[in-house]
Amino acid sequence: MSNPIKLAIGPILFYWSKDEVQNFYLQASDSPADIVYVGESVCSRRCQLRTSDWIGLAKDLAAAGKDVVLSALALAESEGDLIALRKLVAACAESGGRIRLEANDLGAVKVAAEAGVPFVCGPHLNVYNEATLAWFAAKGAVAWVPPLEAPRSLIAPLHASRPVGMATEVFAWGKIPLAFSARCFTARHYGLKKDDCQFRCLDHADGLTLATREGQSFLTMNGIQTMSAQHYSLLAELPALLDLGIDALRLSPQSKDFFAVLAAFDAARRGEPAGLPAACTDHGTCDGYWHGQAGIAKVGAEDDTLVVAASGA
Amino acid sequence: MVSSTPTTTTSAFRIPHLVCPAGSLPALKSAVDNGADAVYLGFKNATNARNFAGLNFDDKSLREGVRYARDRGREVLVAINTYPQAGRLAEWHGAVDAAADLGATAVILADVGLLAYAAERHPALHRHLSVQGSATSYEAINFAQDAFGVRRAVLPRVLTLAQVENVVRHTTVEIEVFGFGSLCVMNEGRCWLSSYATGESPNTVGACSPAKYVRWEQQGKTMNARLNGILIDSYGEGEPAGYPTLCKGRFEVAGETGYALEEPTSLNVVELLPQIAAAGVAAIKVEGRQRSPAYVGQVTRVLRQAIDALKAPGFAVKPAWQSELAKVAEGHQVTLGAYDRPWR
Structure with a gap:
C-alpha cells in the first residue's frame, strides 16, 4: 500500500432505503477507500436491509478488493439483537479473515473472541487507556477507534505504545455519534411510539437538527442516537495525523457529497491540494475534541485553506 | 394503584437488596439508619463518575463510613467508574487499592483494564460492573463474569422489564437495576453530550453538564440557563427553573420548541416491585449521590417499607409511599422509564 494512511468508510449511521444503500456501496466499491464498514449499528428496528443483505454486501465489497468490516449494533437489547450478532460473527468466521467485525459492546467482543474472529474496537467500546487496549488486543482486536471525545493528547501516546499488530483508526469526518438511548427521539418528535415509529428516520437522510431557542444548531436526532449538528473534520489536521503515523481515518457517510469529501481526503493524504465542496456540511465543521476542548468548538484553520497550504510545504 | 400479588411460585423470586447513594458521611448514615442494605459512594476525584464539587469521600471519611455501615451489618460499595485516562492508570489503581484497604465490600467498575x-490484585474484593460499563445483554455480562469474576452487574436504564427478565434468566451474575431518582435518558457510559458542549464528560472527569460551565442570565423577564455559552433553556416569569443538564433542556426541532430529548422526571418503580422481585433482580439502586442526607433518608425509608412489603402475600402500593416519593421527584413528575411500554 503506497498511501501513507488508509481511508475508511464508516458504517452508515442513518436510515436509508435499500436502493440508496446499494448505490452508495456501488460507489464505495469504485472509490479510493481502503476499508469499508457495513451493517446496522444504530437501531435494530431498521429493516430495509436484513442481516443477510448486509453480509451479502460485505462479501461483494471484499471481492472488489476492499478491507471489509461488519458493524454490530452498539446497543444490544433483545434476544433478536444477539441472534443478528451471531450471524455477523459466523459470516466473519466463514470469510477466513477476509471480513472482520466491529465490536461496539462487550457482548460483541465475547462472541467474536469465542469464534476466533478478529475484531475492531469500535468508538463505543470506550478504550481510553493502554491497559484496556492491551486487554482487547489479547482477545483478538486488530484495530481500534478511539472514543470520539478523545483529544490528540490521549490518542497520540496510546497509538505510540499500541500492541503489536494493532491499527489505530481515527474518526475524521462526519456528524459525531454522541449518545444512545432506549428512547427514539425521532419517533417522539412525531408523537409516535418507538414500536410504531413508521420508520420516520427514512425521511431524514442526515437526521433531524436540534437547535437552541436562540437558533444555534447544536445536535442531530437520528432515531435512538443523538449526534452533533456540526460535522467533525480533521482534514486540516491531516499533516499531524500523518506525522503521528495513524493507520486509518474514518469518514462517516452522509447523503450529500460524501464521495467528494472522500476525494478531498484522498488528495490531501497524497499531499495534493484538497478542498471540500461548499455544500458538504449543513451546520459547518468542528474539531474541538481533537484539540482537547468542547467538541463543538472550531479551533483549527478552515479545512480548504490549511490543507492547500500544507500540501505546498 | 393496586398491583397484583407476586408470583412466588417461580424459582427466580427474591427480595432485592436496597442500594442507596451517599455523597457524604451524613448521607451514608442517613441511608443506613433508614434501612439501606448497601450504600454506594465514591472518592473526591476523577475516578468517580459523580465527581461533584464539595461532595464525596476521602480516606478518613470512607474509613468511618465503612465502620458505621459494617457495625450495622450493611455493605459499602465504592464506585470507581470513570475511564482511566491514558498515562494516568496509577490514580485509578490507587482508588481500587484504597477501597480494598479501607474495607469496602465491593468496587463498582466500568473499564475493562x-x-x-x-x-x-484484590481477588477478595467483590467486583460489580458499573452502569457506566454499558452492559445491556447477558453476553456482555457473562463475558465480564468469565474474564473478571464480576459478581454483580448494574443494568443501564434502557431495558424493558421483559428484557431485564431475559438477562436474569441467562446469567448467574447478580443483576441490579435503578429504582428511583433522576433519569438518565441516555445509555450510561456512552453519552458524550456533556463533553460536546463543555469538553468534560462523565467518562473522563466524572461530571455531566458541570456546574462551572453553568451561567444564569437575567434578560428582562426571562431567565436564561447556559452551559458553556450554549442556551439550554430559558424560563419566563414565575416558571420554575431547573439545573441545565443538557439533555433536559428545551430546544427547537423542525419549528417546534420543547423538551426534544427528555423532560425533567424521576424514575419510580415502586408499582413494579412485584414484577422486579419475580424476575429475580438482586438489587434495586436509588440514584442521587448529589442529593442531601434528608433526601436520601426519605427515599430509603419509603423504599425499605415497599421492599419489605414484598415479603408478605398481597403486595399493594400504599398511597403514602407514592406521595412521599412525589415530594422529592425531579420536576414533580414520575415515570417507569424504559421498563414500561410508553417509552417503546
Whole structure:
C-alpha cells in the first residue's frame, strides 16, 4: 500500500432505503477507500436491509478488493439483537479473515473472541487507556477507534505504545455519534411510539437538527442516537495525523457529497491540494475534541485553506 | 394503584437488596439508619463518575463510613467508574487499592483494564460492573463474569422489564437495576453530550453538564440557563427553573420548541416491585449521590417499607409511599422509564 494512511468508510449511521444503500456501496466499491464498514449499528428496528443483505454486501465489497468490516449494533437489547450478532460473527468466521467485525459492546467482543474472529474496537467500546487496549488486543482486536471525545493528547501516546499488530483508526469526518438511548427521539418528535415509529428516520437522510431557542444548531436526532449538528473534520489536521503515523481515518457517510469529501481526503493524504465542496456540511465543521476542548468548538484553520497550504510545504 | 400479588411460585423470586447513594458521611448514615442494605459512594476525584464539587469521600471519611455501615451489618460499595485516562492508570489503581484497604465490600467498575487489575490484585474484593460499563445483554455480562469474576452487574436504564427478565434468566451474575431518582435518558457510559458542549464528560472527569460551565442570565423577564455559552433553556416569569443538564433542556426541532430529548422526571418503580422481585433482580439502586442526607433518608425509608412489603402475600402500593416519593421527584413528575411500554 503506497498511501501513507488508509481511508475508511464508516458504517452508515442513518436510515436509508435499500436502493440508496446499494448505490452508495456501488460507489464505495469504485472509490479510493481502503476499508469499508457495513451493517446496522444504530437501531435494530431498521429493516430495509436484513442481516443477510448486509453480509451479502460485505462479501461483494471484499471481492472488489476492499478491507471489509461488519458493524454490530452498539446497543444490544433483545434476544433478536444477539441472534443478528451471531450471524455477523459466523459470516466473519466463514470469510477466513477476509471480513472482520466491529465490536461496539462487550457482548460483541465475547462472541467474536469465542469464534476466533478478529475484531475492531469500535468508538463505543470506550478504550481510553493502554491497559484496556492491551486487554482487547489479547482477545483478538486488530484495530481500534478511539472514543470520539478523545483529544490528540490521549490518542497520540496510546497509538505510540499500541500492541503489536494493532491499527489505530481515527474518526475524521462526519456528524459525531454522541449518545444512545432506549428512547427514539425521532419517533417522539412525531408523537409516535418507538414500536410504531413508521420508520420516520427514512425521511431524514442526515437526521433531524436540534437547535437552541436562540437558533444555534447544536445536535442531530437520528432515531435512538443523538449526534452533533456540526460535522467533525480533521482534514486540516491531516499533516499531524500523518506525522503521528495513524493507520486509518474514518469518514462517516452522509447523503450529500460524501464521495467528494472522500476525494478531498484522498488528495490531501497524497499531499495534493484538497478542498471540500461548499455544500458538504449543513451546520459547518468542528474539531474541538481533537484539540482537547468542547467538541463543538472550531479551533483549527478552515479545512480548504490549511490543507492547500500544507500540501505546498 | 393496586398491583397484583407476586408470583412466588417461580424459582427466580427474591427480595432485592436496597442500594442507596451517599455523597457524604451524613448521607451514608442517613441511608443506613433508614434501612439501606448497601450504600454506594465514591472518592473526591476523577475516578468517580459523580465527581461533584464539595461532595464525596476521602480516606478518613470512607474509613468511618465503612465502620458505621459494617457495625450495622450493611455493605459499602465504592464506585470507581470513570475511564482511566491514558498515562494516568496509577490514580485509578490507587482508588481500587484504597477501597480494598479501607474495607469496602465491593468496587463498582466500568473499564475493562481496571476490572482486570482489581481481579488480579484484590481477588477478595467483590467486583460489580458499573452502569457506566454499558452492559445491556447477558453476553456482555457473562463475558465480564468469565474474564473478571464480576459478581454483580448494574443494568443501564434502557431495558424493558421483559428484557431485564431475559438477562436474569441467562446469567448467574447478580443483576441490579435503578429504582428511583433522576433519569438518565441516555445509555450510561456512552453519552458524550456533556463533553460536546463543555469538553468534560462523565467518562473522563466524572461530571455531566458541570456546574462551572453553568451561567444564569437575567434578560428582562426571562431567565436564561447556559452551559458553556450554549442556551439550554430559558424560563419566563414565575416558571420554575431547573439545573441545565443538557439533555433536559428545551430546544427547537423542525419549528417546534420543547423538551426534544427528555423532560425533567424521576424514575419510580415502586408499582413494579412485584414484577422486579419475580424476575429475580438482586438489587434495586436509588440514584442521587448529589442529593442531601434528608433526601436520601426519605427515599430509603419509603423504599425499605415497599421492599419489605414484598415479603408478605398481597403486595399493594400504599398511597403514602407514592406521595412521599412525589415530594422529592425531579420536576414533580414520575415515570417507569424504559421498563414500561410508553417509552417503546
